[in-house]
Amino acid sequence: MRDRKPGTVRDLRRENRSALLWSLYFSQPRTRQELSEATGLSLASVSNVVRELLDEGIVIEAGSVDSDGGRPRVLLRMNPEYGYVIGVDVGETRVRVELFDLVMTERAKADYRLRPRKHDPGVVAELILQGLGAVLADSAIDPSAVLGVGVGVPGIVQQEPEVLVHGQTYGWDAVPLERLLRAGTSLPLRFENGAKTMGQAELWFGAGRGARHAVVALVASGVGAALISGGSTYRGTTSSAGEWGHTTIVFGGRTCRCGSAGCLEAYVGAESILERYGRPLPGEDEESALAALVEAADSSALAATILDDTAEYLGAGIGNLINLFNPERIVLGGWAGLLLGRKLLPAIQDAARGHALRHPFAATSIELGHLGPEAVALGAATLPVERFLKGIPAPADSAARSRQRRAAIAPAAAGQRAWAGDRG
Numbered sequence: 001m002r003d004r005k006p007g008t009v010r011d012l013r014r015e016n017r018s019a020l021l022w023s024l025y026f027s028q029p030r031t032r033q034e035l036s037e038a039t040g041l042s043l044a045s046v047s048n049v050v051r052e053l054l055d056e057g058i059v060i061e062a063g064s065v066d067s068d069g070g071r072p073r074v075l076l077r078m079n080p081e082y083g084y085v086i087g088v089d090v091g092e093t094r095v096r097v098e099l100f101d102l103v104m105t106e107r108a109k110a111d112y113r114l115r116p117r118k119h120d121p122g123v124v125a126e127l128i129l130q131g132l133g134a135v136l137a138d139s140a141i142d143p144s145a146v147l148g149v150g151v152g153v154p155g156i157v158q159q160e161p162e163v164l165v166h167g168q169t170y171g172w173d174a175v176p177l178e179r180l181l182r183a184g185t186s187l188p189l190r191f192e193n194g195a196k197t198m199g200q201a202e203l204w205f206g207a208g209r210g211a212r213h214a215v216v217a218l219v220a221s222g223v224g225a226a227l228i229s230g231g232s233t234y235r236g237t238t239s240s241a242g243e244w245g246h247t248t249i250v251f252g253g254r255t256c257r258c259g260s261a262g263c264l265e266a267y268v269g270a271e272s273i274l275e276r277y278g279r280p281l282p283g284e285d286e287e288s289a290l291a292a293l294v295e296a297a298d299s300s301a302l303a304a305t306i307l308d309d310t311a312e313y314l315g316a317g318i319g320n321l322i323n324l325f326n327p328e329r330i331v332l333g334g335w336a337g338l339l340l341g342r343k344l345l346p347a348i349q350d351a352a353r354g355h356a357l358r359h360p361f362a363a364t365s366i367e368l369g370h371l372g373p374e375a376v377a378l379g380a381a382t383l384p385v386e387r388f389l390k391g392i393p394a395p396a397d398s399a400a401r402s403r404q405r406r407a408a409i410a411p412a413a414a415g416q417r418a419w420a421g422d423r424g
């Protein structure tokens, strides 16, 4: 155990509170006894922290369960209405903005198409701001109730001294995205690479749940990955770790958008697959064109060959991930990864087997993401949730927030799904 410095009592209280919130967030409803067992905190400590959280409106009571002969035990859960979070997915083909309550039930969304390779930072910032306004208006949520906004971007995010996005293949060179957005919003903002936000979504709520060592691979127009090591995202020196799309798969191969040759992305990125096919396809954008190609593979030998090759390239890339990182699980996601994976997963697994060492391959499962193409936005929205659970205060706080905390709890609309907590 590490040494404690003066100021300890407050630190200890914050740590206990955070441990309890993390535990309850991912497994609710729970009784005080269950929280005590799950966190290792004494029942007295749990009761103290719970009292505080009930007073603040962060936790609410949710019925009770019988205990063996004793008094019924009160069930506790997170108050979904305590605060809201917004996730933004800046992609190659669209900008998506989604507003969630605290347990990640979606309350509103806005979606704007982008033309590939037309990614002027001013235009993208304008669409994000438009989306923020739209989801707040549609959900009738007061901005003061928003804990924060997470933005997933296609590039490397430099956090200091100011947020700069280095999106070499996106046409963004040190774009000061936070500064651009600050012109139109005062909401707390966090930024992260989109593959990493998708990785966190799958890790928290999807196919990566429970994994300690995993790779969540994002295949869209571009290709990236989130490396989960010991339960958290591995970042590297300048946060660029996971740029799997720009590892070389064919020496001297196709020119990549990054300027290099033979990168994985130049073979399995949606744009590259369509280029390798080289024939016109129905559909007005990349997403519908790739869907048409997958469909055409049943009747066209050329389309079938292109997809077979794609499975080989992807499998070889995944074999590299297995040999390098020894993950227990590889999750294939991203809109193109999911589209291709639904048809090609067995072929991709076979190819990976052919390229990975037998021992680590046998310890790895390769599966599709569970959260669909919106996982980047969902994951971006977990950035402010993560800070909240850790007890890092959002800068914006006001009387309006306290009013919000005490507001009546409206049940989530039917058909909406809450991501946080146990879902059998």
Ligand SMILES: [Zn+2]
Binding pocket: 245, 246, 247, 256, 257, 258, 259, 260, 263, 265, 266
């Ligand atoms: Zn490249």
